[in-house]
Amino acid sequence: MKFIEDPRIKVSRKSFIIAWVFYLIYVGVIMFLSYKLGIKPFVWGLPRWVAIGNILIPFAFVVILIFVVEKFIPDIPLTDDNKENGEIER
Numbered sequence: 795m796k797f798i799e800d801p802r803i804k805v806s807r808k809s810f811i812i813a814w815v816f817y818l819i820y821v822g823v824i825m826f827l828s829y830k831l832g833i834k835p836f837v838w839g840l841p842r843w844v845a846i847g848n849i850l851i852p853f854a855f856v857v858i859l860i861f862v863v864e865k866f867i868p869d870i871p872l873t874d875d876n877k878e879n880g881e882i883e884r
Contacts (some may be wrong), residue, residue, distance in 0.1 A: 812867065
């Protein structure tokens with residue numbers, strides 16, 4: 795008996811790798827900018843590293859994440875197409 799891997803597994807593995815790479819880049823950018831910006835001067839009454847690292851960068855990465863999801867992660871059905879609707883496998 796030969797095992798046939800579900801193509802949805804391949805897509806989910808690719809999505810998993812993309813998510814981790816995106817997260818590591820996000821954390822790296824936040825850590826780098828927070829270290830380099832320092833305490834002074836103030837932006838909106840907050841230290842510059844707080845204002846940029848906790849407000850502006852997350853907003854920018856949400857916009858980038860929307861683009862990444864739209865372009866690189868396909869929309870796949872979660873149901874099995876080989877079975878008819880309403881049929882339950884036992």
